[in-house]
Structures are given as C-alpha cells and as structure tokens.
C-alpha cells in the first residue's frame with residue numbers, strides 16, 4: 001500500500017487494536033505517534049519494537065477526553081513534523097450494564113471518551129490537514145453502533161454517533177481533500193473482550209459466520225487501507241470487519 005503522507009497519530013495505542021494499528025502502519029513506513037493514557041511503559045515498548053523493525057515512532061501521552069491536552073498533543077506533533085498526515089481515533093472504553101441500572105455518569109463518561117474525544121481529534125486534524133489539502137482520518141466505531149446491543153446503550157450510542165459524525169466530517173473535509181472513514185469491528189480478541197465470560201464469548205462466536213473472534217491485525221489492515229492512497233476515492237464510508245456477523 002502506498003502512503004503519500006508521512007506521519008500518523010494513533011490514540012489509545014498502548015494496547016489491543018491500537019497497538020496493532022501502530023505496528024502495522026509503522027511497517028508501511030509511516031512515522032507513528034503512539035498515544036497512551038495510563039501505560040507509558042507499554043507505549044515505550046511499542047516504540048522500541050517499531051524501531052527494532054527499522055521504523056520510526058514517538059510516544060505522546062494524553063487523555064483524549066481532555067480537550068486542552070488533545071489539542072496540545074496535535075500541536076506538538078505539527079511543531080515537530082510540520083504536518084499531521086493521518087489520524088486514527090481508536091481510544092475507547094466500555095462500561096456495560098442494563099439501562100435501568102445505568103446512571104447518567106455511566107452514560108456520559110462513555111460518550112466523552114468514545115465520541116466527544118473523536119470530535120476534538122477530527123476537528124483539530126481537519127484544521128491542520130486542510131492547510132496541506134491532504135489527510136485521512138479513520139474512526140474506530142463498532143458493530144454495536146450499527147446493530148445496538150443489550151447492556152451497552154452508552155457504548156452503542158457513542159459508536160453510532162461516531163459513524164454519523166464521520167460522515168458529516170467527510171462532507172466538510174471533501175472540499176480540502178481530507179477524508180474521513182469509519183471501521184466497525186465485530187468481536188476482536190483484546191483486553192476489552194477478555195472481560196466477557198466464556199459463556200458469552202461462545203454465544204457470540206456461534207453467531208459469527210466465520211466462527212471466530214477477529215484479531216487486531218484484521219482491523220489494522222483495514223485501517224491501513226482506508227488511510228492509504230489505495231482508498232483515495234473513498235470517504236464517509238463504513239467498513240465492517242466483523243466476520244460476517246452483520247452485513
């Protein structure tokens with residue numbers, strides 16, 4: 001895959017899907033800014049791994065839900081590299097419970113981290129990328145933003161909002177050749193899904209036509225495609241990577 005840009009910021013890149021996205025994009029020759037919130041040592045280890053494989057990486061710590069810190073983080077990158085070519089809004093959390101037991105804070109805290117933070121990232125990226133008339137952003141939503149899910153009214157609302165928001169950003173960015181797309185993973189084997197009980201995992205697996213949870217690499221390659229020049233005529237799209245669970 002060919003990339004005309006040179007650098008990328010991946011949020012929540014110290015573990016799981018974000019880590020794999022960082023490693024994969026570095027393998028395609030991009031300088032990767034590895035964002036972390038609470039695990040600097042994991043982010044440093046990813047930087048070391050990228051460099052050991054001949055790539056270029058930098059670590060940048062901030063909480064994506066902190067607007068000032070996110071804006072400052074992007075400024076640091078642009079001051080250092082002269083541009084931000086690509087952004088992957090990957091950081092996300094769950095806080096599952098049935099709606100009747102869900103407090104307002106359980107709802108708004110998930111919206112803040114999964115949706116409002118991505119708004120900040122998309123907005124700042126659009127400002128920076130517009131100046132170069134080049135850029136591509138991928139937002140990591142979820143299958144449950146398309147289907148809904150019991151126990152996840154907060155999470156599914158955040159991810160459904162992310163899908164709609166990406167399309168709106170795509171409309172605003174297109175005049176400046178800045179693309180916005182969404183990847184909607186199905187069930188992927190990471191710490192987030194490790195929390196599920198074996199019974200629940202088996203019940204989900206039985207509903208996946210490909211009969212397995214996906215791997216972070218499955219998501220990372222889809223993200224790389226949507227950032228790359230190979231997808232230069234694709235914007236506002238939602239790419240499902242879910243083993244056929246929802247078509």
Ligand code: NAP
Pocket residue numbers: 011012013014015016017018035036037038039062063064065090091092093113140141142143184185186187188189190191192193
């Ligand atoms: P994960 O292993 O729990 O990783 C999430 C990462 O996001 C962690 O490194 C976490 O850092 C970081 N993060 C959380 N809140 C943050 C904040 N406020 N600021 C900066 N970083 C923050 O989860 P994952 O499975 O890789 O999920 C990655 C993305 O894929 C999420 O958006 C998730 O919703 C989405 N997704 C996952 C699945 C799945 O099956 N795994 C399915 C659909 C969508 P800390 O450890 O420091 O909190």
